[in-house]
Amino acid sequence: MFRPTRKLVDIFAVVIYLGTLTVCCGRNAGGEQVGRDGWDVPPYLPLAIGGILLLLLVGSAWWTRRRGEPVEPSWGVMLGMLILSAAVNAGCNLAMLWDIGQTSVSFFLFLAVACILWALLRRFSLLIWFPFFALEIAQIAGYYQYGTRVNSLVIAETLEASHDEVFAYLSPGNMLIAAASLIGAGIFCWLLMVVMRRVQPRLTLVNTALFFALFSLLCAVYVKPSRRNVNFFWPCYESYLLCNAWGEAIFHNQATIRQVESLPSPTVLPSSLNTLSGGEGVVLVVHIGESVRADRMSVNGYERDTTPWLRSCPRLINFSDCISAACDTCQAQIAILTDARRDVFEKDPALRPHTGSVLDLFAAHGFKVYSFFGKRNATHLKYDLVVRLLTRCDEQRFHAPGSPWTSVPQMAELLRSVPSTQNIVLFINNEGSHTPFSHYDRLHTPFQPAGSSFGKPASHALEVNNAYDSTVHYTDEFVRRVTRLLRGRPWIYLYVSDHGEYLGHDGIWGRGALGESGRSYHSTTGCRVGMFILTSPELESLHPHFAESLKELKSHADMRIGQEHIFHTLLGFFDLRTPWYNPTLDLCSPSPQPYSGPHPGKP
Ligand SMILES: [Zn+2]
Known part of the structure; x- marks a missing residue:
C-alpha cells in the first residue's frame, strides 16, 4: 500500500503553494481598478x-532537522499564537475596522514579525512592542474621536501645540484612553511573552516566522485587486507609516526653519522710502490671522453675521478670493512676510523666497516695530522660531496676558509711551480661530451653544461651528478695538489669515485630517482665507501716493490674489523702492498679475 513519506508531503505542499500563488498572481492581469490605498504590483x-x-x-527546516531540533512548534503553542494574534489584531489594528475580510493578511503577518523579532531579540523585543501597542490602541480611540490617524501633520501639529491646546485635549476621557492604552499594551506584551517563551530553539521560531509570512502573502494575493489595501500589511506597513510621519514632521519643521534662517535680509540691498520722511506718526498694522476661512466671514457673504463691524466700515477694502500658500502656520507666515510665492517645498526656484521679512525694510526706514503675540505662541516653542526670526527687527514683543483682546490695553500703553510722531509697525499674530476655538467672548457668546472641546467634532458639529464662528466674531471686535486706539493718526491695517480650517468642509474635520482625506490643500475650499485692508483718512492726506494706491487696491479687490502679493503690496503702498520689489505682485500698481498658483477648481 502507498504510504506518503514526509518528504513527499513537503514537495506536494510546495507545488500546491506555488501553484495557488501563480494562479492568484495571474488575477492581477485583469486590470481591475485599484483604490487609492491599493497596491498594484506586477504579478x-x-x-x-x-x-x-x-x-x-x-x-531552514532542513537545517533545523539536521541539528535535531523541532522543525515547528507544538500544536498547542501554534494555537496559542493564533489566539494571541486574534487578540492583538482586535485591540490594535485599525485597518480591521475597515474591511474585516482582509484581516487574514495582518493576522499571519503579525505572527511572522513577532516570531522573527523574538528569535532575534528575545524579551528585549518587548521594548519595541510595548510603545507600538500603546500607540496603536490610542490611535484607534483617536480615530473614532477625531477622524484622523497619527500622520505627519498630526505630529507636526502636536509639536507646534501650545500649552492651552495640549490642556484642551487632556480631557478625563482622553486621560482614560491613555491609561487604557498603556494597560492594554502591557497585557499584550505579557501574552506575547507567555506564548513565545514556549518556543525554545531560535531556528524553530525562524521556521514559524517564514511559514506565517508565506501564509500572509498568500492571503494578500488572494484578495480581489479592487479590495486590496496596503494598510492590511499590519504591523509592517503601519511601522513604515509611523516612522515616515515622524521623519516628515521633523524634516518639515526643520526645512521650514532652515529656509527662514538662510534668507538674507532685504536691507542688504539699497532701498528708499519715497512717501514718508519720518515724524508723520504713521501706524502700519500687519495682522497675520489664524485659521480664518474667507467663507465664514459675513463680509464675504456668510449668512451668519460673524464680522458685523467690518461690514459697517465704509473704508474697508475686502479681498474675498485670497489663496493661502500652505496649510501650515509657519510656511504661511513665510509666504506673507517674505517674497516667497509658494510653500517651503516649492520646486521652482523662482517661486521660492529670496529674501527675508518685509518688516526689516520698514525698520530700516525709521519705523519702530512692535510684535503682539498670543498668550503662549512665539514664547519658547521650537515651532514658533519661524515667526520670531521673521520679526527679529522688532524693538519689543508682547504676549497677551489672557485671550487676544487682552493685548489691546498693552497696545494702548505702548501708543501712549511712544512719541506720537514716531512711525511704527504693530505686528499682530495671536491664536485667533485656531483649534480648539476657545478664544471668544464667553460672557456674550454670539453663537450658542458653543463648545470648544474638539473631541469628536463631527458629532458636536453645532457646538464646534458655533465656537468657530464666535472666534471670527471675536477677531472682528479685536480689529475694531485696535483701530479705535489709532483714531486721529494716519494708519493702515492689513489683515490676512495664515490658512483655513475644516469644519466638515470638503468632508474633512480639522486640519489634521486633511492628510487622511487624500486631498491636497489647494484642491479644498480651506485654502481661501480672510484678507482685508483698512486705512484712516489721515493717511490719504499725507501724500498723494496713498490715495492713488487705495484707488488701485479697491479696483483689484475682486481679483484672485495670494499671500504672495502681500510683500510687494506693502512696499508698493508706501512707495518703498528696493530691488526685491516686483510690480506685477503689487496690488497698488495699475496692472498686477492675479494669483496663478493652485487653488480649488484648478489643480
Ligand atoms: Zn495657523
Whole structure:
C-alpha cells in the first residue's frame, strides 16, 4: 500500500503553494481598478517573494532537522499564537475596522514579525512592542474621536501645540484612553511573552516566522485587486507609516526653519522710502490671522453675521478670493512676510523666497516695530522660531496676558509711551480661530451653544461651528478695538489669515485630517482665507501716493490674489523702492498679475 513519506508531503505542499500563488498572481492581469490605498504590483513580484520565502523555509527546516531540533512548534503553542494574534489584531489594528475580510493578511503577518523579532531579540523585543501597542490602541480611540490617524501633520501639529491646546485635549476621557492604552499594551506584551517563551530553539521560531509570512502573502494575493489595501500589511506597513510621519514632521519643521534662517535680509540691498520722511506718526498694522476661512466671514457673504463691524466700515477694502500658500502656520507666515510665492517645498526656484521679512525694510526706514503675540505662541516653542526670526527687527514683543483682546490695553500703553510722531509697525499674530476655538467672548457668546472641546467634532458639529464662528466674531471686535486706539493718526491695517480650517468642509474635520482625506490643500475650499485692508483718512492726506494706491487696491479687490502679493503690496503702498520689489505682485500698481498658483477648481 502507498504510504506518503514526509518528504513527499513537503514537495506536494510546495507545488500546491506555488501553484495557488501563480494562479492568484495571474488575477492581477485583469486590470481591475485599484483604490487609492491599493497596491498594484506586477504579478511576478508576489510570486518571487513567495518563492524566496519558500526556499528559505525549506532550507531552514532542513537545517533545523539536521541539528535535531523541532522543525515547528507544538500544536498547542501554534494555537496559542493564533489566539494571541486574534487578540492583538482586535485591540490594535485599525485597518480591521475597515474591511474585516482582509484581516487574514495582518493576522499571519503579525505572527511572522513577532516570531522573527523574538528569535532575534528575545524579551528585549518587548521594548519595541510595548510603545507600538500603546500607540496603536490610542490611535484607534483617536480615530473614532477625531477622524484622523497619527500622520505627519498630526505630529507636526502636536509639536507646534501650545500649552492651552495640549490642556484642551487632556480631557478625563482622553486621560482614560491613555491609561487604557498603556494597560492594554502591557497585557499584550505579557501574552506575547507567555506564548513565545514556549518556543525554545531560535531556528524553530525562524521556521514559524517564514511559514506565517508565506501564509500572509498568500492571503494578500488572494484578495480581489479592487479590495486590496496596503494598510492590511499590519504591523509592517503601519511601522513604515509611523516612522515616515515622524521623519516628515521633523524634516518639515526643520526645512521650514532652515529656509527662514538662510534668507538674507532685504536691507542688504539699497532701498528708499519715497512717501514718508519720518515724524508723520504713521501706524502700519500687519495682522497675520489664524485659521480664518474667507467663507465664514459675513463680509464675504456668510449668512451668519460673524464680522458685523467690518461690514459697517465704509473704508474697508475686502479681498474675498485670497489663496493661502500652505496649510501650515509657519510656511504661511513665510509666504506673507517674505517674497516667497509658494510653500517651503516649492520646486521652482523662482517661486521660492529670496529674501527675508518685509518688516526689516520698514525698520530700516525709521519705523519702530512692535510684535503682539498670543498668550503662549512665539514664547519658547521650537515651532514658533519661524515667526520670531521673521520679526527679529522688532524693538519689543508682547504676549497677551489672557485671550487676544487682552493685548489691546498693552497696545494702548505702548501708543501712549511712544512719541506720537514716531512711525511704527504693530505686528499682530495671536491664536485667533485656531483649534480648539476657545478664544471668544464667553460672557456674550454670539453663537450658542458653543463648545470648544474638539473631541469628536463631527458629532458636536453645532457646538464646534458655533465656537468657530464666535472666534471670527471675536477677531472682528479685536480689529475694531485696535483701530479705535489709532483714531486721529494716519494708519493702515492689513489683515490676512495664515490658512483655513475644516469644519466638515470638503468632508474633512480639522486640519489634521486633511492628510487622511487624500486631498491636497489647494484642491479644498480651506485654502481661501480672510484678507482685508483698512486705512484712516489721515493717511490719504499725507501724500498723494496713498490715495492713488487705495484707488488701485479697491479696483483689484475682486481679483484672485495670494499671500504672495502681500510683500510687494506693502512696499508698493508706501512707495518703498528696493530691488526685491516686483510690480506685477503689487496690488497698488495699475496692472498686477492675479494669483496663478493652485487653488480649488484648478489643480
Ligand atoms: Zn495657523
